Amino acid sequence: xxxxxxxxxxxxxxxxxxxxxxxxxxxxxxxxxxxxxxxxxxxxxxxxxxxxxxxxxxxxxxxxxxxxxxxxxxxxxxxxxxxxxxxxxxxxxxxxxxxxxxxxxxxxxxxxxxxxxxxxxxxxxxxxxxxxxxxxxxxxxxxxxxxxxxxxxxxxxxxxxxxxxxxxxxxxxxxxxxxxxxxxxxxxxxxxxxxxxxxxxxxxxxxxxxxxxxxxxxxxxxxxxxxxxxxxxxxxxxxxxxxxxxxxxxxxxxxxxxxxxxxxxxxxxxxxxxxxxxxxxxxxxxxxxxxxxxxxx
Amino acid sequence: xxxxxxxxxxxxxxxxxxxxxxxxxxxxxxxxxxxxxxxxxxxxxxxxxxxxxxxxxxxxxxxxxxxxxxxxxxxxxxxxxxxxxxxxxxxxxxxxxxxxxxxxxxxxxxxxxxxxxxxxxxxxxxxxxxxxxxxxxxxxxxxxxxxxxxxxxxxxxxxxxxxxxxxxxxxxxxxxxxxxxxxxxxxxxxxxxxxxxxxxxxxxxxxxxxxxxxxxxxxxxxxxxxxxxxxxxxxxxxxxxxxxxxxxxxxxxxxxxxxxxxxxxxxxxxxxxxxxxxxxxxxxxxxxxxxxxxxxxxxxxxxxxxxxxxxxxxxxxxxxxxxxxxxxxxxxxxxxxxxxxxxxxxxxxxxxxx
Numbered sequence: 001x002x003x004x005x006x007x008x009x010x011x012x013x014x015x016x017x018x019x020x021x022x023x024x025x026x027x028x029x030x031x032x033x034x035x036x037x038x039x040x041x042x043x044x045x046x047x048x049x050x051x052x053x054x055x056x057x058x059x060x061x062x063x064x065x066x067x068x069x070x071x072x073x074x075x076x077x078x079x080x081x082x083x084x085x086x087x088x089x090x091x092x093x094x095x096x097x098x099x100x101x102x103x104x105x106x107x108x109x110x111x112x113x114x115x116x117x118x119x120x121x122x123x124x125x126x127x128x129x130x131x132x133x134x135x136x137x138x139x140x141x142x143x144x145x146x147x148x149x150x151x152x153x154x155x156x157x158x159x160x161x162x163x164x165x166x167x168x169x170x171x172x173x174x175x176x177x178x179x180x181x182x183x184x185x186x187x188x189x190x191x192x193x194x195x196x197x198x199x200x201x202x203x204x205x206x207x208x209x210x211x212x213x214x215x216x217x218x219x220x221x222x223x224x225x226x227x228x229x230x231x232x233x234x235x236x237x238x239x240x241x242x243x244x245x246x247x248x249x250x251x252x253x254x255x256x257x258x259x260x261x262x263x264x265x266x267x268x269x270x271x272x273x274x275x276x277x278x279x280x281x282x283x284x285x286x287x288x289x290x291x292x293x294x295x296x297x
Numbered sequence: 298x299x300x301x302x303x304x305x306x307x308x309x310x311x312x313x314x315x316x317x318x319x320x321x322x323x324x325x326x327x328x329x330x331x332x333x334x335x336x337x338x339x340x341x342x343x344x345x346x347x348x349x350x351x352x353x354x355x356x357x358x359x360x361x362x363x364x365x366x367x368x369x370x371x372x373x374x375x376x377x378x379x380x381x382x383x384x385x386x387x388x389x390x391x392x393x394x395x396x397x398x399x400x401x402x403x404x405x406x407x408x409x410x411x412x413x414x415x416x417x418x419x420x421x422x423x424x425x426x427x428x429x430x431x432x433x434x435x436x437x438x439x440x441x442x443x444x445x446x447x448x449x450x451x452x453x454x455x456x457x458x459x460x461x462x463x464x465x466x467x468x469x470x471x472x473x474x475x476x477x478x479x480x481x482x483x484x485x486x487x488x489x490x491x492x493x494x495x496x497x498x499x500x501x502x503x504x505x506x507x508x509x510x511x512x513x514x515x516x517x518x519x520x521x522x523x524x525x526x527x528x529x530x531x532x533x534x535x536x537x538x539x540x541x542x543x544x545x546x547x548x549x550x551x552x553x554x555x556x557x558x559x560x561x562x563x564x565x566x567x568x569x570x571x572x573x574x575x576x577x578x579x580x581x582x583x584x585x586x587x588x589x590x591x592x593x594x595x596x597x598x599x600x601x602x603x604x605x606x607x608x609x610x611x612x613x614x615x616x617x618x619x620x621x622x623x624x625x626x627x628x629x630x631x632x633x634x635x636x637x638x639x640x641x642x643x644x645x646x647x648x649x650x651x
Contacts, residue, residue, distance in 0.1 A: 037429045088627045094428050095375050099568055100626050102561055107619030114612035224440075227433050235429075271444045274437040278422065281434050285426050 002261070009253040015143045017249020018150035022205045023222055024229040024241035025157060026198040032174040032236045033194040036086060036097050040105035041202060042223015047108060048074050048203020049210035049219055050116050056124050070207065071200050078199030079192045086195070087188075109220055120216035123207075146208040153201055154242060161238070166193055174236070228273035232280055234290020243288060248273050320493050337482055341475040349474040351586060356481035357542040359582040360488045362566040363575060364535020367492065369564070370572035371501070372528035373508030374423055378435040379563045381442035382533045384555030386412045386540025388446065388453045391461035391550050401464045401545055405484075409537040416533020423529050424522035427511070439557055446552035458551035461544040472548070481542055488535060493575045495531070504528050508573075558615075565622045571632025580633040588621060589614040 023041060030038045051073055055066030085104060089097050161167040172180040173190045181187050206219055229248045233240025255272035286292045311317045321327035341349060365379045390408035394401045419438050423431055446453050453459055463472035464480050471477050495501040503524045506514040515521050544550045562585055570581020592614050596606050606613075629636060 037432070085623060085627070092626070092630065095369065095373075095572075096568075096626050096630055098375065098429060098432055099564060100623055102564070103619045103622035103626070105619075106558070106561060107616050107623065110612040110615035110619065114609045114616070224436070227436060231430075231433060267444055267447070271440065274440045277437045278434060278441070281426060281430060281437075282422055285430055 006257055009257050010250055011139065012143075013250035013253035014246060015139075015147050015249070016253070017246035018147050018154075018242075019205055019209060019245070020222070020225060020229050020249050021242040021245025022150045022153050023202055024226050024233065024245050025154070025238055026202045026205075027226050027230055028233075028236060028238055028241045029170075030194050030198045031230075032238075033170045034082075034086070034191045036089075037094075037101065038198070039098065039101040040108065040223065041198075041226055042220035043105050043108040043112075044074070044078075044199050044202035045206030045209065045222055046112055046217065046219045047077065047206075048199070049206035049215045050112055051203070052207045053121060053123060053210065053215050054116075057121075067207065070203060074199045074203040075196045078196035081199070082192045082195035087191070105220070105223070109217065113217055116215075118217060120214040120218075122214045123211045140212070142208075142212045146212065149204065149208055153204065157238065166190075170194060225273060228277040228280075230287070231277055231285075232287055234287030236291060237287070237289035240287055240289030248276070251276060318497050320490070320497070334482070334486060338479075341478050346474050349478055351590065353474065353478055353481050353546060355579075355582050355586050356478075356485045357539045357546065358563075358566065358586060359485060359539075359579050360542070361536045361539030362563055362570070362582045363488060363492050363578040364532040364539070365563050366567045366570070366572065366575070366578040367495070367504070367535065368528045368532035369567055370574065370577075371496065371508060372504040372525065373511075374427065374525060374528065375429070375432040376435045376529070376532065377432055377557070377560050377564070378419070378439035378442065379532070379536055380555045380557070380559035381439045381446075382412050382416060382536035383540040383543070383559065383563075384446060384550075384552070385415060385442065385533075386537030387461070387544030387550045387555075388459060388540075389537065390541035391459045391544050392452055394462050395460065401462055402466055405464075405538060405541040405545070408541040409534045412537025412540070413530050413534040416536075417526055417530040419533075420526040420529030424525045427525075436557070439560055443552070443555065443557075446555065453550070453552055456552065458549055459544075461548055461550055463548060464545050477546055481546070484538060484542060488538060489575060489579070492535075492578075496575065500524070500527065505573075561622075562618060565618060568622060568630075569625050569632055571634030574632065574634035576637075577632050577634030580637065584621075584633065585618070588617055592617050 023045065026044070027038055027041045030036055030041075048070060052067060052070040055061050055069055056063060059066070061069070081104070085100060086097075089100055161171055169180065169185045169190050170193070172183065172185055173187055177187055180190075205222075209219060209222070225248070229244040230241055231244075232247060233242070233244025252269050252272050255268040259268035280287065321330060337352075340352060344352070361379065361383050364382075365376060368374050368376050386408045389411045390401070390404045393399055393407050393411075394404040399407065419435075422434050426434060447456060449455070463470050464477060465471060471480055496505070503514070503519045506517065506519055507521060507524050507528075511521055566581035566585045567578060568581070569584050570579065571577030593610060596610055596613060599606065625632065
């Protein structure tokens with residue numbers, strides 16, 4: 001048993017977990033306010049990361065110009081997507097809504113692969129990516145930075161929902177659309193804002209992951225990994241998505257550890273969250289913090 | 298000519314329960330179906346290998362799509378793991394015929410039964426959960442089964458894949474496109490007749506009741522758990538048969554073919570064809586199989602010399618599928634079957650449609 005490796009993996013899990021938490025939060029934001037299950041969440045990361053990459057490498061903009069431009073692009077992208085594709089789907093059965101986002105995910109994945117090619121490309125170094133030694137553990141500064149970014153986003157979300165006008169409107173809409181509308185909240189704007197915020201924050205996470213691992217189509221798989229996270233945390237709970245993200249991040253690293261030490265199945269890192277997902281759905285389908293639907297006849 | 302028939306009908310009206318329960322909506326539809334099957338029997342004599350290959354593809358994908366329509370369109374459950382069952386059928390049939398000496402003739406239905414068993418097992422959570430939770434659960438089962446295919450070397454041959462022996466009947470090997478076409482056609486006719494018949498039975502009506510309003514269905518004495526799991530099982534059976542036909546057609550089954558992308562394509566077939574329509578499953582499959590071919594034709598037409606477009610062909614095909622799904626959901630959510638019904642009604646009442 002290799003304790004040092006175990007602790008290193010747990011720390012890695014926590015760091016990856018915060019990123020899962022951020023993406024899951026974006027997913028929950030859309031689900032909570034618009035009741036749309038977004039299967040194209042991973043494509044937001046993908047598009048954001050590639051856009052930023054193109055700004056920095058193709059157009060050779062400095063980071064402090066290219067990065068905000070990316071975020072502006074994603075803001076517009078999210079709003080356009082909501083208005084053009086998702087707005088006609090309001091009131092349609094759930095299968096249609098799911099299939100539309102799946103169709104979007106397929107379309108954008110292929111489009112991005114067509115434009116940028118199928119190979120992993122490295123980000124230009126924006127920050128020094130040496131590793132630092134904290135309490136005997138080797139941690140890359142990029143990871144550290146990603147953790148800080150994630151924490152800032154989470155705190156930002158907290159204040160946004162607690163104090164800002166739009167945040168309050170979103171919570172009201174999530175609680176009950178009709179009541180929100182009768183109080184003068186424009187549900188249309190709330191829906192568009194939810195998609196825009198989700199796209200921007202996902203793109204941010206995509207850029208951070210891209211800086212560490214390089215940009216490739218693998219980024220969109222994080223959109224799939226988000227499902228175990230949100231199911232564990234509860235589909236409509238922002239807190240749950242953070243807790244779920246940390247737990248799934250640690251879980252997959254632990255699964256990797258046990259697999260490499262004793263089991264030797266291979267590929268546990270990617271598959272373990274899905275086993276966890278099935279088990280959670282069997283015993284506690286509403287997750288840790290999700291609200292339980294009560295159906296009246 | 299009898300006077301009742303000399304007047305023009307202004308629509309399809311069923312006046313007895315017997316008329317309402319026929320397999321084909323009108324006698325004309327029955328005649329058209331019989332004639333088209335007879336015409337298809339002649340197809341291998343006059344079509345070349347390219348078109349036969351397309352027809353065979355439409356055949357086995359169509360069977361699987363009908364299975365998915367039973368669970369999605371008729372029972373109202375969502376399955377994102379259909380490709381995994383399709384693959385399971387392909388591997389199971391190859392494994393049975395390779396390892397037990399059972400001829401391929403019997404291994405295809407046996408593979409269907411094995412897939413049925415696994416489908417019932419995976420369907421157990423489906424009895425408890427519904428809607429998007431089920432979609433996510435089946436997504437997990439897709440990845441778990443995919444992982445199983447890549448790992449279980451005793452069953453699938455691992456990353457190397459499995460050989461599937463050709464179909465034979467009475468020692469006569471049918472491995473050419475011409476002869477295999479008849480095998481697929483036979484299965485398509487059987488499975489579609491069975492599918493259309495299923496909807497006339499008590500179980501079929503129970504599926505529709507569960508879809509339309511599951512609480513009312515339960516109050517009427519329909520066991521929700523039983524029928525949700527049963528519809529999952531039946532749909533897996535169809536996927537298994539389709540997959541087995543696919544495996545023995547190619548002669549080789551590899552684990553890479555049964556990804557989420559194929560599952561999405563199956564869902565696309567069902568949605569484009571029309572949810573809850575047996576004929577729609579076939580129309581959707583035809584659309585989905587022909588779409589990439591049309592894209593390829595279009596690309597060659599536009600720029601046969603520009604290599605960038607030809608290189609991007611795989612991406613263009615994928616984008617076309619995604620776009621087709623989105624556009625159909627926005628503009629024609631009821632699918633091609635609905636469009637076809639509207640065209641028929643238009644001509645039935647022509648020229649006085651009001």
